[in-house]
Amino acid sequence: MKKVLEGNHAISYGVKAADVDVVAAYPITPQTQIVERLSEMCGTDFDARFIKVESEHSAMAAVIGSSAAGARSFTATSSQGLLLMHEVLHWAVGARLPIVMANVNRAIAPPWNIWTDQNDSLSQRDTGWLQIYCESNQEVFDTTLHAFYIAERIHLPVMLVLDAFFLSHTSEIVDVFDADEAREFLPPFRPIERLDPNSPRAYGNLTGPDNYYELRHKIDTAMRDALTVAREADDAFYNLWGRRYGIVEGYRTEDAATVLVTSGTITSTARTVIDSRRENGERVGLLKMRLFRPFPVEAVRTFLARAQKVAVIDRNIGFSIGGIFAQEVRAALYGASHVPVFSFIAGIGGRDVTPKTIGEILDITAASERPDRDVYWIGVKDEQLLYTGI
Amino acid sequence: MSNFSIPESELMSSGHLACQGCGGANAMRYALKALGPQTVLVMPACCWSVIDGPFPHSAVTVPVFHTAFETAGSTAAGVRAGLSMRGDDETTVLAWAGDGGTFDIGLQALSGAAERNDDIIFACYDNEAYMNTGIQRSSATPAGAWTTTTPAGHTKDRPKKKILDIIAAHGVPYAATATIAWPDDLIEKFQKAKTMRGMKFIHIYAPCPTGWKSPPELTVEVSRLAVQTRLFPLLEIYDGHDYHLRRDIDVRPVRDFYKTQARFAQMTDEQFDAMQRETDAHWNELVARHEESARAMA
Numbered sequence: 001m002k003k004v005l006e007g008n009h010a011i012s013y014g015v016k017a018a019d020v021d022v023v024a025a026y027p028i029t030p031q032t033q034i035v036e037r038l039s040e041m042c043g044t045d046f047d048a049r050f051i052k053v054e055s056e057h058s059a060m061a062a063v064i065g066s067s068a069a070g071a072r073s074f075t076a077t078s079s080q081g082l083l084l085m086h087e088v089l090h091w092a093v094g095a096r097l098p099i100v101m102a103n104v105n106r107a108i109a110p111p112w113n114i115w116t117d118q119n120d121s122l123s124q125r126d127t128g129w130l131q132i133y134c135e136s137n138q139e140v141f142d143t144t145l146h147a148f149y150i151a152e153r154i155h156l157p158v159m160l161v162l163d164a165f166f167l168s169h170t171s172e173i174v175d176v177f178d179a180d181e182a183r184e185f186l187p188p189f190r191p192i193e194r195l196d197p198n199s200p201r202a203y204g205n206l207t208g209p210d211n212y213y214e215l216r217h218k219i220d221t222a223m224r225d226a227l228t229v230a231r232e233a234d235d236a237f238y239n240l241w242g243r244r245y246g247i248v249e250g251y252r253t254e255d256a257a258t259v260l261v262t263s264g265t266i267t268s269t270a271r272t273v274i275d276s277r278r279e280n281g282e283r284v285g286l287l288k289m290r291l292f293r294p295f296p297v298e299a300v301r302t303f304l305a306r307a308q309k310v311a312v313i314d315r316n317i318g319f320s321i322g323g324i325f326a327q328e329v330r331a332a333l334y335g336a337s338h339v340p341v342f343s344f345i346a347g348i349g350g351r352d353v354t355p356k357t358i359g360e361i362l363d364i365t366a367a368s369e370r371p372d373r374d375v376y377w378i379g380v381k382d383e384q385l386l387y388t389g390i
Numbered sequence: 391m392s393n394f395s396i397p398e399s400e401l402m403s404s405g406h407l408a409c410q411g412c413g414g415a416n417a418m419r420y421a422l423k424a425l426g427p428q429t430v431l432v433m434p435a436c437c438w439s440v441i442d443g444p445f446p447h448s449a450v451t452v453p454v455f456h457t458a459f460e461t462a463g464s465t466a467a468g469v470r471a472g473l474s475m476r477g478d479d480e481t482t483v484l485a486w487a488g489d490g491g492t493f494d495i496g497l498q499a500l501s502g503a504a505e506r507n508d509d510i511i512f513a514c515y516d517n518e519a520y521m522n523t524g525i526q527r528s529s530a531t532p533a534g535a536w537t538t539t540t541p542a543g544h545t546k547d548r549p550k551k552k553i554l555d556i557i558a559a560h561g562v563p564y565a566a567t568a569t570i571a572w573p574d575d576l577i578e579k580f581q582k583a584k585t586m587r588g589m590k591f592i593h594i595y596a597p598c599p600t601g602w603k604s605p606p607e608l609t610v611e612v613s614r615l616a617v618q619t620r621l622f623p624l625l626e627i628y629d630g631h632d633y634h635l636r637r638d639i640d641v642r643p644v645r646d647f648y649k650t651q652a653r654f655a656q657m658t659d660e661q662f663d664a665m666q667r668e669t670d671a672h673w674n675e676l677v678a679r680h681e682e683s684a685r686a687m688a
Contacts, residue, residue, distance in 0.1 A: 021475035024468060049471040054502035058464035061457065061499065065432065065468025068455050071475040073468070091458050195430045195453045195469060197481050202448035204456030211445055 005174040007167035008033035010137040011076065011102045011160075014144025016046050018100075018186055019179040021071035024051035024062035029114050030164040031078040031104045046179065056081035060088040060101075067097040068203065070194030072148065075099070078164065079106035079120045086124065089157075093128030093219060095204060098151030098158075098189075100144065101129075105264065105315075106164045107349045115350020116164035118264070118316035122292075122324045128219050130158040130226055131292040133263040137172040142243055148186055149233040154222045161292075164350065166265040175241075185240055223294045230291060248299045249288040252278060256285030258365055259304055261312040261329055263289040266346075266353050270313070273358040284362060289325060297332040304329065305337035311365040313358070315347040322375035340370040346378045395574045397423040406449035408441040411606025413596030413613060414515040415441055416570040418450070418486065421513060421594075424580030427452055429482045430473070432466040434496060435459035436488030437522045437598075438515075460495040462487040463503035466510045474509075482511060482584050489516040489530035492593075493551050504560035507588040511580070514553065514591075517598035525601040532621075534648075534657040534665070537601070545656050549668070554593055554625065561630035562589040567622060569595040571614035575624060575636070595622045603652030615647040620673045621665075632687070635680040644669050 005013065011034045015023065023042055025035045042050040049066075053059045056077050063073040077085065082103050092099050103121050107113040121131055130150065134140045140162050147158040162168060193201070207215065230247050238244035252274055253259055262270045267288045277284045287303045289296075304310050310333075314323025321327060326343035333339060344361045347353040357378055364376060401422035408415035414437055422429065429452045433439060439456060443449050457465040466485035473481050485503075487496055492514035500512060519537045520526040527537040529551040540546040558565045563586050568576040576594065583590035595616050599606040616622035617639055624636035644666050648654040 022468065022471045024464075024471075047475075049475055051467055051471055051508075052506065053464060053467075054498060054505070057460065058467075058499045058502055061461035061464035062468035062471070064457065064461075065455070065465035065470075066472030066475070067468075069430075069469045069472025069476065071472035073472070088458055088461065195455055195473070197428050197430060197453060200427075200448075200451055200453045202442060202445075202450075202454035202456070205442060205445040205448065205454070206440060207445040 001177065002173055002175050004171050005137055005176070006033060006169050006171045007137045007140050007162050008104070008169070009037050010141040010174050011144055012037035012041060013174070013176045014141045015074050016041055017177055017179055017182040018072065018145055018148045019046060019182070019188070020048055020074045021189070022049050022051065022063060022066035022073045023075065024053050024059045024066070025075045026053055026056045026059045026077070026081060028056070028078045028081040030106060030168045031076050031081070031102070033168070034076040034102060056084045057088060060085040060092065063099050064088060064092050064095060064097055067099050068095060068195050070189070070191045072189040073099050074101070076102040078104040079108055082120045082124065083108065086127070089124055089127040089129055092157045096155040098148070098155055100147040100151055101157065101159050102144070103159050103161050104164050104168045105161055113349045114164065116166060116315065117348045117350065118324070121159060121161050122316050124159070125293065125324070128156060128223065129293065130156060130223070132158065132160050133290055133292060134160060134162045134167065135265060135267045135288065137167060137170070137174045138243070139245060140167060141174050141176055142237060142245070145182055145186055146230070146233045146237060149236070150226060150229050152189055153229050154226045156219070156222050156226065161264070163265045185236055226294045227296060245290055247291040247296045248303065249290060250303045251286040251288065253285035253287060253303050255283055257283040257308040258362065259285045259287050259307045259310050260358070260362070261287045261289060261310060261325060263292070263325060264315065266313055266315060269353060269355060270358050273355050273362070277362065295328055295332065300329060300332040301336045304333060304339060307339050309342065309365050310339050311342040311344060311361055313344050313346055313353070313361060315353070317345055317348060342371045343375045344378055345375060351379065396420070396577060399423060399426070401427060401451050403449050403451070405443070406441050407443055408437070409600045409606070411597070411599040411609040412437070412441070413570055413598060413609050414438060414488070414517060416609070417515045417576070417594045417596050420570060420573050420576050421484070421580050422450060422452065424577040425482050425484065425584055428480060429484055430455065430469055432457055432462055432469055432483065432485045434462040434487050434491040435522070436491050437517070438486060438488070440522060459491055461499055462491050462496050463499035463501070463512060466512065467503045467506065467508040470508055470510050485510055485512045487512070487514050488522070489514060489518060489528050490520050492516070493530045493553050494528050500557070501560065504557055504562050504589045504591065507562060509587050511583045511590045511592065513594060515594045515596040517596045517601060518550070519601050521598050521601045534654055534661050536653045536656060542656060554627065557591045558627040558630045560589070562591060563587070563629060564590040564626070566591070566626040567593045567595070567624055569613040569617055569622065569624070571610050571617060572624065579626070601653070604650050608650055612647070612650050615642065615650060618642040619644045619647040620669050621647055623673065623676055625676065631683070633676065633679040633683045635676050637677070
């Protein structure tokens with residue numbers, strides 16, 4: 001059934017289709033509509049409990065509890081809320097709980113800024129959460145189901161990520177379906193371990209160096225296995241509904257000399273720029289990064305190793321070292337290719353990334369054989385710096 | 391029929407890692423006797439994170455979920471919702487926190503669970519300081535006490551936080567105090583809590599010989615003295631306003647309690663007198679509330 005949905009509501013419908021048992025969440029702009037719609041739906045449109053917690057920290061702690069009890073569990077947050085959760089994000093991973101969370105990418109304060117950038121989710125890079133970045137509201141809905149499929153097979157939590165406002169508050173046509181249809185793809189949650197008085201076990205007890213090390217190794221192994229499982233999810237979903245996304249997506253990369261690397265909604269803008277440059281005979285292509293954790297090293301090599309130049313656009317910053325996706329791409333290519341990787345920063349704090357911005361990035365890349373600096377900040381306004389203090 | 395008022399079943403085993411004379415270990419033993427095997431324990435960072443034993447051992451025969459320090463209330467709420475969604479409304483979810491995880495870092499999540507009236511029992515075994523990290527003051531530490539962060543010459547100058555009042559102010563169905571010196575009373579309170587729906591809060595006084603510098607063999611005696619001196623009255627509050635104060639216990643001067651523990655060695659006669667006055671005033675206030683509740687019922 002086709003509906004006109006903003007990205008946030010696409011998630012709510014995805015949660016309903018996934019037949020989630022327990023939701024615990026705390027409102028934060030620009031995630032609020034997910035929570036509002038789920039408040040209406042839970043216990044009315046589908047059988048679920050909504051725990052209206054007093055903070056994001058408690059939201060994550062509550063879904064950790066409900067997931068440990070064997071219930072399919074979901075939460076959603078953004079920015080400061082995600083940062084507040086940080087401790088318990090690690091807990092969800094160590095406890096091997098298949099929680100799914102939507103994070104609406106929003107800049108971090110101070111200064112207050114509610115617009116999109118990726119530093120909130122990318123700050124959680126090493127928590128052990130999978131991260132899947134979405135480009136459209138249809139992808140958001142579909143990925144909600146993918147996320148549970150993957151999480152429950154590898155026993156790790158999954159974060160699906162969408163841009164503030166460009167997706168969260170922008171309406172698009174989304175093909176949604178109900179739990180009855182979704183069940184073929186996503187069967188009921190049957191955890192192998194759960195809190196059960198008939199089978200009493202202790203979870204998370206003090207564990208010394210003799211065992212802790214192996215437990216972390218198992219998480220690393222599960223995260224690597226997730227690459228295969230994510231592909232399986234994509235295939236299974238495609239076979240049922242004819243839509244697929246890949247773990248990354250190459251767009252016009254065949255014979256491309258220069259490949260742009262993007263994530264989130266910048267990808268859609270970049271597609272149009274690639275199309276128009278191709279019309280002018282330029283050999284340019286695009287690699288959309290959908291999966292960030294686990295990092296799809298082999299896929300990145302496949303698409304980038306034979307290019308002559310790679311230009312990564314990051315809506316985030318790793319202070320002093322460049323864009324975070326760029327760092328990961330460079331690490332993935334190390335030893336496999338000598339292709340120069342240009343790191344471009346754009347769009348932080350919700351600054352528009354227009355076709356002109358992306359054109360400028362392609363022009364800078366075309367003008368040099370190799371990058372002449374670690375990172376290119378695009379569109380920094382000198383006058384403005386005069387008035388912004390330090 | 392058993393000849394004993396205390397259930398004979400043992401859901402806590404020997405071989406746990408508590409210090410000798412640990413009030414918290416005894417409290418768990420009685421609480422589990424009261425609640426029985428159909429119980430799930432949610433345990434934030436506290437002495438019991440250690441007492442339960444290292445992986446792969448556990449000193450209790452009910453499921454235990456260890457959780458982050460400040461999350462006993464929220465994780466227990468989640469466990470409750472998860473079990474219920476699996477069709478299990480019968481299992482008791484027991485959050486079991488120390489005073490740090492209740493009075494301090496855990497207060498926000500506890501307040502959230504209390505305000506939502508989540509169907510859990512939240513038990514605080516209160517040993518009046520951060521004992522697991524080695525005796526640092528908490529907001530449950532009483533005035534006059536030595537700890538490693540309120541050392542000699544700088545003993546605590548602020549009163550113990552009135553946690554029962556705070557939780558009762560949420561209007562929860564049940565908030566009570568208990569101690570291992572009256573095990574039948576403690577067990578009765580847990581059994582009562584088990585039959586009630588919504589948030590039940592039980593504050594257990596749990597002497598810590600290691601931190602209080604009291605002889606381990608006196609733990610029960612110290613618990614008894616806390617009640618007799620009225621520093622820790624046995625009290626039940628229903629729905630946030632209906633007070634039931636246990637008044638059938640012989641009264642002793644507060645000094646008798648303080649003298650059992652070297653943590654109070656720095657206290658002066660003036661401080662003892664001041665505490666006596668405060669304790670008397672608090673008792674009179676509780677008596678007044680008790681009588682008011684009795685009148686309201688009549």
